[in-house]
Amino acid sequence: MSTKQTQVIEKNSLSIRQPIIDVDVHEMLPHHHDLAPYLEQPWKRWLTECGWNGTRQLPYVQHLPGGVEKMDAKPGDGRPAGSDYKLMKEQLLDKYDVEHAILTGLFYPSTMKAQYEFATALASAYNDWQIENWLDKDSRFKGSIHVAAQDPHSAAREIDRLASHPQMVQVLLPIASFSYGDPFYHPIFEAVERNGLLIAMHQSTHTTTALDNGYPRFFIDWHTLLPQAFMSQVVSLITNGVFEKFPSLKVIMLEGGFVWLPALMWRLDYNYKSLRQEVPWVKRMPSEYIKEHFHFATQPIEDADPKEMKQVIEMIGNEKTLLFATDYPHWDFDSPTRSLPTTLSKELKRKILFENAKEVYGL
Amino acid sequence: MKYTICKKNELLPGEKKAVSVGKKSIVVVCTGDNEYHAIKNSCPHQGAELSEGRVGGTTVSQEVGVIQYDKINEVIRCPWHGFEFNVKTGCPLYPSDKTRIKTYDVQVEDENIVINL
Numbered sequence: 001m002s003t004k005q006t007q008v009i010e011k012n013s014l015s016i017r018q019p020i021i022d023v024d025v026h027e028m029l030p031h032h033h034d035l036a037p038y039l040e041q042p043w044k045r046w047l048t049e050c051g052w053n054g055t056r057q058l059p060y061v062q063h064l065p066g067g068v069e070k071m072d073a074k075p076g077d078g079r080p081a082g083s084d085y086k087l088m089k090e091q092l093l094d095k096y097d098v099e100h101a102i103l104t105g106l107f108y109p110s111t112m113k114a115q116y117e118f119a120t121a122l123a124s125a126y127n128d129w130q131i132e133n134w135l136d137k138d139s140r141f142k143g144s145i146h147v148a149a150q151d152p153h154s155a156a157r158e159i160d161r162l163a164s165h166p167q168m169v170q171v172l173l174p175i176a177s178f179s180y181g182d183p184f185y186h187p188i189f190e191a192v193e194r195n196g197l198l199i200a201m202h203q204s205t206h207t208t209t210a211l212d213n214g215y216p217r218f219f220i221d222w223h224t225l226l227p228q229a230f231m232s233q234v235v236s237l238i239t240n241g242v243f244e245k246f247p248s249l250k251v252i253m254l255e256g257g258f259v260w261l262p263a264l265m266w267r268l269d270y271n272y273k274s275l276r277q278e279v280p281w282v283k284r285m286p287s288e289y290i291k292e293h294f295h296f297a298t299q300p301i302e303d304a305d306p307k308e309m310k311q312v313i314e315m316i317g318n319e320k321t322l323l324f325a326t327d328y329p330h331w332d333f334d335s336p337t338r339s340l341p342t343t344l345s346k347e348l349k350r351k352i353l354f355e356n357a358k359e360v361y362g363l
Numbered sequence: 364m365k366y367t368i369c370k371k372n373e374l375l376p377g378e379k380k381a382v383s384v385g386k387k388s389i390v391v392v393c394t395g396d397n398e399y400h401a402i403k404n405s406c407p408h409q410g411a412e413l414s415e416g417r418v419g420g421t422t423v424s425q426e427v428g429v430i431q432y433d434k435i436n437e438v439i440r441c442p443w444h445g446f447e448f449n450v451k452t453g454c455p456l457y458p459s460d461k462t463r464i465k466t467y468d469v470q471v472e473d474e475n476i477v478i479n480l
Contacts, residue, residue: 183428240427241424241427241428244427245427272457273408273444273446273455273457274444274445274446275445276422276447276456276457277421277422277447278422280421280422280423280424280430281424281426281427281428281429283458284458285457285458
């Protein structure tokens with residue numbers, strides 16, 4: 001079947017207009033040197049003269065037609081997929097009636113393990129680049145404030161600097177090998193809460209899984225096991241009392257799955273009954289914090305039996321929990337018209353595709 | 364109907380005593396001077412005998428990251444999974460609308476601890 005025919009069928013599958021809010025769209029830097037105009041000295045010189053070659057790449061070859069990228073999203077001129085606004089507009093925003101696309105980038109200075117001041121400067125430069133090259137071009141784009149979380153007080157200042165931008169909606173924290181629930185990171189949450197923003201957590205090249213120092217032998221292992229790190233962050237935020245300390249904080253978990261939620265809620269609730277003495281600031285059953293404070297992006301939704309997937313979604317126990325994401329322009333993109341289980345009611349699909357994100361982001 | 368459990372000086376603060384009254388297995392706990400409480404001697408979770416667990420206090424927190432020790436001698440912990448229960452109310456220390464251990468009326472009469480069933 002040709003691409004054109006596929007699109008016709010997809011359009012016909014929607015009898016009424018179904019706008020989309022896509023909560024995970026990756027705008028990409030063509031090259032990290034493009035940040036130079038947004039950096040002050042000495043950081044500009046660090047970038048242009050000292051041979052810095054970007055945040056570390058994932059230590060795997062991805063055995064996919066386009067590597068990490070969707071083949072048809074490549075601009076064809078050597079720039080990475082996701083770096084061309086017109087192509088993104090055509091392939092995502094216009095094609096799927098995307099009312100809002102939450103930009104999440106893929107340039108995460110929080111994962112730099114040294115030279116924190118440089119990381120802070122890079123985050124700030126990236127934010128300014130994002131505003132000029134993406135947010136200013138299309139009002140459908142909503143932005144993420146990137147920070148260097150390893151310096152939480154500088155991160156808080158960056159959040160304060162940009163929170164009033166009308167298209168900035170969240171602060172992005174990449175998931176690596178450290179727990180964001182630790183009080184060390186609380187100044188970030190304090191700044192997020194004070195500015196009425198959200199936290200979004202996304203997998204990164206530094207996301208580690210449980211064994212083999214975080215990077216198992218094969219990419220298929222690592223990619224399958226990414227939920228381990230997401231589970232760890234969920235538990236960490238709850239047991240460290242983040243939601244008692246910052247009661248209006250909301251956290252969006254991007255690209256880490258969601259079908260594991262029922263099991264995690266059962267296990268954490270069960271352990272809480274035995275081990276509450278260790279964390280007495282946790283006042284409610286852990287699953288209540290999950291249902292109230294977390295949202296999970298659907299992508300990459302497992303290709304499971306639709307009846308069983310419906311059961312899992314029902315077991316999560318809150319129809320507001322899931323938010324739709326495509327992950328454009330990456331290889332594990334989810335189609336807005338073809339990825340959600342066919343067994344879900346139209347009402348629930350509409351919540352996942354649009355209403356839930358509209359409410360949580362206040363759009 | 365009243366049943367004498369023991370002399371009150373035989374059960375000091377923080378101590379507990381398992382007794383069988385008819386077919387009922389009950390654990391009596393001394394929570395303080397002249398303060399005695401009795402609950403069914405069975406954890407509602409998986410049926411462990413609470414009399415085999417520990418009586419003590421628990422941790423409380425008014426501020427995230429700050430722990431205090433409180434409710435001294437008012438809490439019994441199951442010997443198996445460590446679930447905590449308030450011996451005065453029979454309620455678990457985790458939030459629950461469903462779980463509650465049956466409590467029994469205890470009095471001191473003529474230097475004896477007496478349970479009223």
